[in-house]
Amino acid sequence: MRALGSLMLSAALLGGCSLTTAGGLSECETSTDCGENQVCTANFCVPLPAGCGERYGDPSADAVQIGAALPLSLSATNPDAGKDESEQQGINAILLALEEINQRGAAGKKLALHFCDTAGDPARTALQTQWLVTEKKIVALMTGGSTQTLAASEVTLKNNVLTMSSSATSPELAGVADRNGGTVGLLWRTAPSDVIQGKVVANLLATDSRFASATKIGLLYLDDPYGQGLFNVITGLLKPPAKIVKAFPYTRRTESTITSAVTKLDAEDPDLTVVVGFEDDASLIVKRASNTTHLKASAGHRWFFTDSAKDQALLEDATVKAQVQDAYGTAPAPNGGQAFDSFQSRFIAKYGRDPSNFSFTAHSYDSMYLFGLAVAYSQGTSGTVTGPKMAEGLTRLSSGKSYQLTSVNFLDAAGDLAANRSIDVEGASGSLLFDDTGEAPSPIELWQVTNDVFRQVATVPPPP
Structure with a gap:
């Protein structure tokens, strides 16, 4: 002893x-x-949860405490695995919005942001979220990805913490019981549900002349709520004899399951393959396919990607880049209006990257701005800031005076909300007309790989 x-x-x-x-x-x-x-x-000093510790924004004690649990690192155990470039640009968009909000204040309040890197691990996400709620007393949390958002919500919702995701697209989120005894839901997202994207993908493959020759469709999908959601929608709509779909799941960042799925699909000799997954997995799939009989470009095979693969890193490997030239993909479409133009210009000036080359950057930017507006509503109407009151503020964004959600319009928009006046907001990501489940429908872009860029070739309205 x-x-x-x-x-x-x-x-x-x-x-x-x-x-x-x-x-x-x-x-x-x-x-x-x-x-x-x-x-x-419990009166003992213990280490911070792995991946946590970064703080941004206002350092003062009376700042509104916000959390962010986002999958920046590609591995929770291997520091040499690198960072997710798309997530990094999403974080940059969040920090740009945070800076702009704090330059002005939200009904007299400024925001502090506590960042945790989930590395895509849902168990780690849950532990980090518990720490953010218990130790940092956050009133709102920003999350990334469907599986991690579901893991975080198991902690946040019972603690009345408003939760917002800019990249969680699984249809499962709409069914989460998120009111915790209150009148307004606490789980929201600026990213559109994959019910929308899945319908657009299926409709394009079934009716668009660009894909008329693709009768045999391959589908390689991530075996998690995100991938399973798109699998269910796409396969539910594409039916023989017009289209024959052969689908195989794989496990995130697991080379053996990816290789197995590619091998099985090669035996089916598809005309075109839809890949549902993140850039690093998509790159490995294409690399493995380049050595197969039927899935390489020289055999006439074509690729089609979903939102999470729209990442500049997909075009950095020479083999992958050569195989995916002229490939198509879908992603939530930037609105192309004043809010997006302002965001794009300021983002390029600050970070030297075009946010349109990555999925969900505009949605990340809007998510932080929505937190700022919700803080203004909560503070102005109740004199304090809580998660449920912020969520109530988000229900006040669909009618009234119209605002493009830009830095120069923020003070006026926040002032109206603080005075309990509803407003109508158009964000950089598009319409923020939320429905009863905390979702904002969004148009979907069809993009195509052209040399070193993702070129938007069409915008498809949300289908009924």
Whole structure:
């Protein structure tokens, strides 16, 4: 026991924590008693959850505490795996909006953003979310991806934390019970449901002349709520004899299952293959396919990708780039109006990248701005900021004075909401006319790979 006591004492001293003996051993009262990258839990200093610790925005104690749990790293265990370029640009869009909001204030309040890198791991996401809720006292959380959003929502909703995703598209989110005894749902998203994208993909393949010759359709899909959602919609609409679909699932970032799925599909000799998955998996699929009999470009095979593959990194590998020239894909369409033009110009000036070359950057930007507007409503109408009150503010965005959601319009829009006046908002991502499930329908773009860019070739309205 003496050795254990000495060890704990040494750890406390090294961690910069205090020791008291009244009522037993105690290292800390609050996290300020602990060293850097530590938090006070049950009177002991413990490390921060892996991936957490970055803080952006206003540093003052009275700032509104917002969380972000987003899949920046490609691996939770391998630091050499790198970062997800599309997610990085989404985070940049969030930080741009945060900066613009804090330059003006939301009904006198400014925002602090606590960032956690989920690395795409739902279990890690849940732990990080619990820490953000318990230790950082966040009132709202921004999430990425369907599986991680579902994992986070199991923590946030029961704690009355408003949850917003800019890239979770699974139809399952619409069925989540998210009111926690209140009158307004707490789970929202700026990304459109894959019920919309799936219908657009199926309709294009069935009726568009560009795909008339593709009778045998391959479908390689990620075996999670995102991939399963699109699989169900697409296969439910494409039927023989007009179209024959052969579908095979694979596991995220698991080379053996990807290789197996590609091998099985090659035996089916499809005319065109739809890939539902993220850029890194899509790149590996195309690489493996380049060595098959039927799935390589020289055999006449064609590729079609969904939203998560629209990432500049898809075109960085020479083999992949050569195989996917002239390939098509879909993604939520930027609105092309004042809000998007302003966002695009400011984003390029700050980060040197065109946000239209990545999926969901505009949706990420809008998500942070919606938090800013919701803060203004909550503060102005109740004198305090809570998750349920912010969610109530989001229901006030579909009628009244029209605003393009730009930095120069934010103060006026926030002022109207703070005074309990409803407004009609058009964001960089398009219409923010939310329905009862917290979703905003969006048009879908058909894009095509042309050398080093994703070129928009058509915009398809949300189907009925």
